[in-house]
Amino acid sequence: MSLALVVAAxxxxxxxxxxxxxxxxxxxxxxxxxxxxxxxxAEQRTLIDHSIGPVWxxxxxxxxYVLVVWWTxxxxxxxxxxSTLILPMLFALLGIVLRGASxxxxxxxxTLAQARFFGVVFAASSVVTPFFLGAVAGAIAxxxxxxxGRGDLWSSWLTPTSFFGGVIAVLTCAFxxxxxxxxxxxxxxxxxxxxxxxxxxxxxxxxxxxxxxxxLVPISRDAPTxxxxxxxxxxxxxxxxxxxxxxxxxxxxxxxxxVARVTAVSAVAAVLFGWGFxxxxxxxxxxxxxxDAAGAEATLVGLIVVVGLAVVIVxxxxxxxxxxxxxxxxxxxEHE
Numbered sequence: 001m002s003l004a005l006v007v008a009a010x011x012x013x014x015x016x017x018x019x020x021x022x023x024x025x026x027x028x029x030x031x032x033x034x035x036x037x038x039x040x041x042a043e044q045r046t047l048i049d050h051s052i053g054p055v056w057x058x059x060x061x062x063x064x065y066v067l068v069v070w071w072t073x074x075x076x077x078x079x080x081x082x083s084t085l086i087l088p089m090l091f092a093l094l095g096i097v098l099r100g101a102s103x104x105x106x107x108x109x110x111t112l113a114q115a116r117f118f119g120v121v122f123a124a125s126s127v128v129t130p131f132f133l134g135a136v137a138g139a140i141a142x143x144x145x146x147x148x149g150r151g152d153l154w155s156s157w158l159t160p161t162s163f164f165g166g167v168i169a170v171l172t173c174a175f176x177x178x179x180x181x182x183x184x185x186x187x188x189x190x191x192x193x194x195x196x197x198x199x200x201x202x203x204x205x206x207x208x209x210x211x212x213x214x215x216l217v218p219i220s221r222d223a224p225t226x227x228x229x230x231x232x233x234x235x236x237x238x239x240x241x242x243x244x245x246x247x248x249x250x251x252x253x254x255x256x257x258x259v260a261r262v263t264a265v266s267a268v269a270a271v272l273f274g275w276g277f278x279x280x281x282x283x284x285x286x287x288x289x290x291x292d293a294a295g296a297e298a299t300l301v302g303l304i305v306v307v308g309l310a311v312v313i314v315x316x317x318x319x320x321x322x323x324x325x326x327x328x329x330x331x332x333x334e335h336e
């Protein structure tokens with residue numbers, strides 16, 4: 001395995017981690033937005049605040065990791081992508097900033113009107129951000145980003161693949177968040193809320209599956225290289241993802257929420273890895289391969305060392321943080 005491929009693999013692991021952890025984080029926004037009025041939605045919003053409060057900033061570590069590794073390891077392709085897709089990237093980053101600020105400000109609002117305003121901004125930006133990140137992925141996957149120079153600022157991402165990529169990202173985040181919130185509600189002893197969230201999550205999962213299948217036709221026409229990869233080398237992972245999604249729905253119906261989290265994460269991770277395998281060996285589809293886009297050998301070696309150190313230093317800390325938030329003591333603390 002070449003140095004370029006090792007760095008690309010490390011890069012894509014970060015993409016998958018952000019897709020799963022950040023996705024579950026962003027998806028809570030749709031549940032916050034539709035929780036109901038101030039009284040009927042209070043319990044659900046309290047659960048959301050308590051569930052993501054310790055981790056929402058930590059999850060962005062993965063986005064920073066992805067951008068830094070891409071920029072350092074494959075600089076020319078990074079420059080091309082950022083210059084071509086600067087608009088959806090700016091919209092996504094604006095959403096991240098507004099989401100974080102409003103999430104914090106809502107807790108310290110002096111009036112109910114201010115709390116409502118910040119709540120709406122938090123929820124709306126939680127939906128907008130994954131949409132534009134999905135649009136960026138769709139533009140790259142459909143070959144709209146040139147290897148050198150700047151592509152068109154609008155037509156590069158206003159395409160069927162980018163649109164469905166954004167919609168599927170939003171729906172997948174909502175489904176993943178619903179699974180985690182349902183498990184959190186049960187662990188906190190909020191059985192009525194858990195059943196309510198279960199129903200919504202099952203509906204969300206079904207809608208996500210329908211949209212994914214409906215998107216196959218326009219995506220196959222708009223991104224033939226990706227489609228070929230998905231139906232060939234990535235096909236087993238796509239099957240695993242579909243089975244994981246079906247298993248998650250069945251486990252939710254059976255109220256086995258803890259296990260449903262595992263299958264939901266597996267389904268999302270499988271489809272993300274499937275995208276990576278389906279796109280291989282391209283870094284920018286139809287434009288430049290991983291090997292051709294790689295930077296200097298010394299830089300790649302340095303990146304591999306840094307990634308190894310990050311696994312040793314940062315990995316245990318993140319694991320401990322997530323482990324603490326999954327204990328019954330933490331889950332019940334806010335509601336006792």
